[in-house]
Amino acid sequence: xxxxxxxxxxxxxxxxxxxxxxxxxxxxxxxxxxxxxxxxxxxxxxxxxxxxxxxxxxxxxxxxxxxxxxxxxxxxxxxxxxxxxxxxxxxx
Amino acid sequence: xxxxxxxxxxxxxxxxxxxxxxxxxxxxxxxxxxxxxxxxxxxxxxxxxxxxxxxxxxxxxxxxxxxxxxxxxxxxxxxxxxxxxxxxxxxxxxxxxxxxxxxxxxxxxxxxxxxxxxxxxxxxxxxxxxxxxxxxxxxxxxxxxxxxxxxxxxxxxxxxxxxxxxxxxxxxxxxxxxxxxxxxxxxxxxxxxxxxxxxxxxxxxxxxxxxxxxxxxxxxxxxxxxxxxxxxxxxxxxxxxxxxxxxxxxxxxxxxxxxxxxxxxxxxxxxxxxxxxxxxxxxxxxxxxxxxxxxxxxxxxxxxxxxxxxxxxxxxxxxxxxxxxxxxxxxxxxxxxxxxxxxxxxxxxxxxxxxxxxxxxxxxxxxxxxxxxxxxx
Numbered sequence: 001x002x003x004x005x006x007x008x009x010x011x012x013x014x015x016x017x018x019x020x021x022x023x024x025x026x027x028x029x030x031x032x033x034x035x036x037x038x039x040x041x042x043x044x045x046x047x048x049x050x051x052x053x054x055x056x057x058x059x060x061x062x063x064x065x066x067x068x069x070x071x072x073x074x075x076x077x078x079x080x081x082x083x084x085x086x087x088x089x090x091x092x
Numbered sequence: 093x094x095x096x097x098x099x100x101x102x103x104x105x106x107x108x109x110x111x112x113x114x115x116x117x118x119x120x121x122x123x124x125x126x127x128x129x130x131x132x133x134x135x136x137x138x139x140x141x142x143x144x145x146x147x148x149x150x151x152x153x154x155x156x157x158x159x160x161x162x163x164x165x166x167x168x169x170x171x172x173x174x175x176x177x178x179x180x181x182x183x184x185x186x187x188x189x190x191x192x193x194x195x196x197x198x199x200x201x202x203x204x205x206x207x208x209x210x211x212x213x214x215x216x217x218x219x220x221x222x223x224x225x226x227x228x229x230x231x232x233x234x235x236x237x238x239x240x241x242x243x244x245x246x247x248x249x250x251x252x253x254x255x256x257x258x259x260x261x262x263x264x265x266x267x268x269x270x271x272x273x274x275x276x277x278x279x280x281x282x283x284x285x286x287x288x289x290x291x292x293x294x295x296x297x298x299x300x301x302x303x304x305x306x307x308x309x310x311x312x313x314x315x316x317x318x319x320x321x322x323x324x325x326x327x328x329x330x331x332x333x334x335x336x337x338x339x340x341x342x343x344x345x346x347x348x349x350x351x352x353x354x355x356x357x358x359x360x361x362x363x364x365x366x367x368x369x370x371x372x373x374x375x376x377x378x379x380x381x382x383x384x385x386x387x388x389x390x391x392x393x394x395x396x397x398x399x400x401x402x403x404x405x406x407x408x409x410x411x412x413x414x415x416x417x418x419x420x421x422x423x424x425x426x427x428x429x430x431x432x433x434x435x436x437x438x439x440x441x442x443x444x445x446x447x448x449x450x451x452x453x454x455x456x457x458x459x460x461x462x463x464x465x466x467x468x469x
Contacts, residue, residue, distance in 0.1 A: 001127065001439070001441060002127070002155070002234040003128045033209075033211065036348055047286075049234055050181065050209050052241070054286070054289050077181070077182065081205070081206060083205075083207065089219045
């Protein structure tokens with residue numbers, strides 16, 4: 001569960017005063033906080049753990065690690081439901 | 093071993109294994125700390141590639157596994173209350189407590205939600221201001237900055253209906269505990285890569301020094317794990333005991349300073365119980381007093397719950413590297429991932445669950461069948 005998944009920062013946005021990003025993991029795009037990686041910018045690759053970028057990585061490292069995690073079936077956390085303003089009101 | 097041949101760097105892997113074989117003069121027992129490393133080792137058959145005499149034992153670094161039964165029962169008790177939305181990482185839902193798992197409770201009508209990030213709880217709390225949103229904040233140091241941020245933001249934004257049930261574990265006190273055991277067999281460690289991406293590795297240096305054991309902070313890929321093993325064996329053969337960093341492409345000695353700072357703002361170190369092991373001094377986090385309004389244990393006043401683990405389960409000895417899954421009579425027979433008896437089987441990252449997932453319970457059954465049919469001499 002301590003695994004961090006590499007993804008590409010597609011765009012930045014501000015949410016409740018926090019620096020957030022849309023991060024692409026293979027075919028999935030999820031939000032992640034950039035609060036702990038102030039150096040990360042659009043186009044960079046970051047290691048994301050439970051919705052937080054914890055480190056920046058280079059593109060080659062990101063691609064290799066992603067492929068390996070996929071082979072090991074270790075990407076299931078990305079499939080957790082997306083919580084937005086509408087879904088937040090309803091039980092899953 | 094068939095897995096490693098499929099890996100494109102199979103040749104490099106074999107070179108590292110050959111180097112270990114070349115320098116090794118005696119048997120060594122090495123523990124990989126992290127559950128993700130255990131999973132990778134078993135999946136790729138790395139332990140079986142290594143020369144005879146280099147034994148990998150599997151450490152306590154699976155946070156789902158070591159979350160104590162009484163915390164799971166507390167989660168169950170809180171989640172069952174009316175007016176509560178209980179949020180958790182998906183891995184925790186199938187872990188059985190004394191009265192079933194959270195998934196079953198959800199199917200019975202409790203509002204239990206799987207979240208991707210702790211921050212999702214802020215959105216859920218804002219959209220449901222008449223409900224109490226409780227997050228099951230489990231994990232090791234890697235997850236602590238995310239959980240700390242939820243609590244910090246909730247306080248800062250005045251979102252009063254968010255609280256956390258904290259069950260946080262720390263790696264250095266656990267490996268110290270293992271080294272202090274009179275039964276200890278571990279002579280070197282592959283340290284946890286992503287834990288150290290947050291914490292750095294300064295705190296492992298006194299452990300190496302005091303207990304005279306090499307600690308090599310290691311990644312999760314097959315080549316990382318083999319290279320980490322080589323670095324540990326080199327130190328052992330040379331009589332050295334240093335903390336080294338194999339995973340330098342991801343982390344340095346300081347870790348993520350910003351993340352560590354917020355963790356220390358929100359949490360303080362506390363004694364903590366580990367499933368399968370028991371209490372380990374100063375081995376976890378609790379919320380600081382300033383954040384008590386977001387502490388689910390204070391808000392819900394759940395009584396201490398008396399729990400009992402099955403006597404047959406040897407997960408405590410497995411987590412300390414004293415035994416292996418196939419040493420247990422229950423492994424793969426009455427204890428399986430669908431019917432787990434203890435810590436090391438409840439999550440896919442537990443040593444028993446990893447052995448089971450990659451068919452090692454069948455090795456045991458085959459060996460027993462062969463014994464039964466062996467001619468009596």
